[in-house]
Amino acid sequence: MPKDHAAAGAPLVSVEGLDVTFGAGADATRALRDVSLRIMPGESLGLVGESGSGKSTLAKALVGINPVSAGRIVIAGEQVGMRRRGTRADRTLLQLIPQDPYSSLSPRRTAGQAIAEALDPQRADVRRQRETIIEWLERVELDAGAVDKYPYEFSGGQRQRIAIARALCIRPRLVIADEITSALDLSVQAEVLRLLATLRAELDLTMLFISHNLAVVRHVSDRVAVLFQGELVEEGDVEQVFRAPRAEYTRSLLDSVPGRPGFRLRDDRAVDHSKGTP
Ligand SMILES: Nc1ncnc2c1ncn2[C@@H]1O[C@H](COP(=O)(O)OP(=O)(O)OP(=O)(O)O)[C@@H](O)[C@H]1O
Ligand SMILES: [Mg+2]
Secondary structure: OHHHHHHHOOOOEEEEEEEEEEOOHHHOEEEEEEEEEEEOOOOEEEEEOOOOOOHHHHHHHHHOOOOOOEEEEEEOOEEEOOOOOOOOOOOOOEEEEOOOHHHHOOOOOOHHHHHHHHHOOOOOOHHHHHHHHHHHHHHOOOOHHHHHOOHHHOOHHHHHHHHHHHHHOOOOOEEEEEOOOOOOOHHHHHHHHHHHHHHHHHHOOOEEEEEOOHHHHHHHOOEEEEEEOOEEEEEEEHHHHHHOOOOHHHHHHHHOOOOOOOOOOOOHHHHOOOOOOO
């Protein structure tokens, strides 16, 4: 269990020399090259990089839905990723929250049903599990009335909250959030980030938080890893990388952050853990 790993100082996630290549011959795309990283229990690692840099490929390799060409992925002492395609990691081991909750929430299932199924895939029953469902809805700051509503009845931000509740109610060892705020308006994005920061503290989440925006990652991550064309070019404490990026590419990512260094999401202070910035 997590405590043993923490006590032993062992990482929850260990990726070593990971290579993922799509296709073969002249058409081959080497999406990840010799990527190594670790995530300690209770830690949130941010993963940033421009579009096509391999972020989702890494997330899917961890889930076990991408073929792995070389390297090793160990999560909670279990090797994943070298299995046949389609053999997913256990759902309680990790949960992936995708960018678009429309792709993860069935349009024909209410929020209550979606959470009930996550809680108990065999015996999903909204009436039986109502109390627990409402508890999770409240955790993501939705009211009890959300139980019987369908995805189309919610805003984008609310749908993303349901997707978060659905992933977290399983209490997975690792949560992977892949661009979960990038489709949202800035103010909604800030609210979801604030919520995630709160949940992280409350539930002691171990997280891989993926975004193309370093300023976003900063709100919910301790460390950050920077991907460029499938290779890790920088890794370190998120504040340190933000203030003094070493890699040329990281600097270019920072330059693209609107109005840096004054760039602030609305409600930013609520989620900004750094002190002393005016
Ligand atoms: N199933 C696939 N088959 C072939 N090529 C793929 C596949 N999945 C990803 N790729 C390629 O691998 C590279 C990395 O893609 P990936 O989706 O991981 O990037 P990303 O960093 O998540 O980008 P974005 O920010 O746009 O989501 C790209 O060149 C992409 O075209
Ligand atoms: Mg992606």
